[in-house]
Amino acid sequence: MRYGVRSSQDVLDEFFSDPRLKATLGAYWPYLGLPLDELPFVELGPMFFLYAHYKPYHIRGGSQAMSNALLQSFLEAGGEVQFNTAAAKIHTDQGRVTGVTTEHGTRFNAASVVSNASSIHTFNELLDVETLEPQVRETFQHSRVGVSGFIVYLGLDVSPEELGITAASNFICSDLDDRAVFDTANNLDDPAGCLLTCYNYDDPTFAPEGKSVIGLMCAQYGKVWEDIPQEAYFDTKYEFAQRLIRLAERVYPGIQAHIEEVEVATPLTVMRYLNTPGGAIYGFDQNALETPVFRQRLKGPEGLYLAGAWTGPGGFQPTYMSGHAAANTVVRHHRTNLAAE
Ligand SMILES: Cc1cc2nc3c(=O)[nH]c(=O)nc-3n(C[C@H](O)[C@H](O)[C@H](O)COP(=O)(O)OP(=O)(O)OC[C@H]3O[C@@H](n4cnc5c(N)ncnc54)[C@H](O)[C@@H]3O)c2cc1C
Incomplete structure (x- = not known):
């Protein structure tokens, strides 16, 4: 918490004086999309630790190989995938998600929808509600597209x-x-x-x-x-x-x-x-206002879950983790609802 909202530059300046050493230690900033004087240390610090301690990896076959593996696992679990098919509308009824219509006009009824499209697209174009929650509007006003x-x-x-x-x-x-x-x-x-x-x-x-x-x-x-x-x-x-x-x-x-x-x-x-x-x-610029210290979960209709770079830091690992968290939440809510019935 002591270093939570301080900039990465500020923290590097506290511990080091040689500009070449500081530039080397801060070299990962392009992976986070902001220079060190604007990048909260709470973003750079853990990344540096993870890379130094566990080492970074390249996936054999490129990152497409990871997407293919996730897809395979989803299909094996009984999932169905439609490629080249954008979601055109997320339907709601009295504050609850009820389904999705694709750009080809097919409607799927669903009690839960997970979107990792940008939150700006999800709230402004996909959701069928006319008026955004004030909290969502405020977030879009202060957040900066990265x-x-x-x-x-x-x-x-x-x-x-x-x-x-x-x-x-x-x-x-x-x-x-x-x-x-x-x-x-x-x-x-x-x-x-x-x-x-x-x-x-x-x-x-x-x-x-x-x-x-x-x-x-x-x-x-x-x-x-x-x-x-x-x-x-x-x-x-x-x-x-x-x-x-x-x-x-x-x-x-x-x-x-x-x-x-x-x-x-x-x-x-x-x-x-x-x-x-x-x-x-990488979604929104990950400046101090977007750190976990201040970040609020965007409030949409019940049953809408967001995942990916627009809900936190970008990059493969953080977005896979946010997808995992969204999936767990969906499963938990369904279990709770089933138990209530
Ligand atoms: C060239 C490049 C290199 C990168 N290299 C690295 C790297 O080495 N390491 C790393 O950690 N990160 C890297 N990144 C960043 C990383 O790829 C992203 O931060 C991460 O993939 C974001 O994941 P996401 O789930 O938020 O969104 P995405 O992976 O962008 O997925 C969102 C998907 O939603 C789709 N979509 C949008 N609208 C709709 C709609 N209406 N209906 C249906 N689908 C829709 C989009 O087409 C897209 O496929 C790189 C990015 C780029 C561009």
Whole structure:
């Protein structure tokens, strides 16, 4: 509780003086989507502990392998899944959830609905109620939609060793000041920091021998890309990709010359796939007001459960845990209701 609402920068300043050491210890901030002076220590501290103590892992086959495994387990438990089918409406009656209608017009009756779509989409567009609870409106007023990402996926005709890569995950920055790095998320200037992930470093089967699969990612706010005129989008996207590659080349020279395949995703791409405002990937900005100290559970109609990045921190582990918690709550409520009947 002593460190609960203090910023990560403040806590690092208390214990360390060397700016390079502080930058190294705080290097995980991009995973949490905010620079150290705005990121509560209660978010950075546990992440640092978990990575230092238990070590971070890459899933063999990429994160899609985890999604496939979850899907398989759901099917084995008797679940039914519909792909390419958006929920269009969550129906309610007298403050209780009664079902969902899909974009194809099929209605499913249900006493419980779990949504891990953004809470903004869930409350403003999916729920059939006209008036939001005051508590929900207030949350949307003070919470800030978080950052999105610009990603360059590369297939290179060179091995990780030949490029000089010595780890699967690499944090690159051209400035030790993380606030200066973060500020480049608000414009199309040269990005000052990025993550370089080499997918076949830990799992050599991920790429043919002598080749590499790499992702470069930097933070970008969706607004920057929403403001680009349609006719300029294509050129802007590839020009910005060049800027990002140039940044990575400062540490790993020769990337450009070895490109065999390239695919680029902007915040608008992310928005199209995730259906989140601004293409946000971690939900709301996880500043002090979003910490567990202040965060309130959004009150919707009875039977509506929220899971995922819009209910707490983003990232795989926290969102899997929030899905698990939502599922447990649903089961508990059903058991209680059955017992009452
Ligand atoms: C490029 C990239 C790399 C990342 N790398 C990492 C990493 O290495 N480690 C890590 O921990 N985290 C990483 N993250 C972050 C992590 O992926 C997210 O924080 C996490 O997946 C969020 O989970 P979620 O359940 O909240 O939502 P999501 O996984 O975004 O799932 C929400 C789903 O709801 C769907 N949806 C939206 N509206 C509707 C609707 N009306 N009807 C039906 N479905 C709908 C969306 O299409 C989406 O599939 C990365 C994110 C990106 C974009």
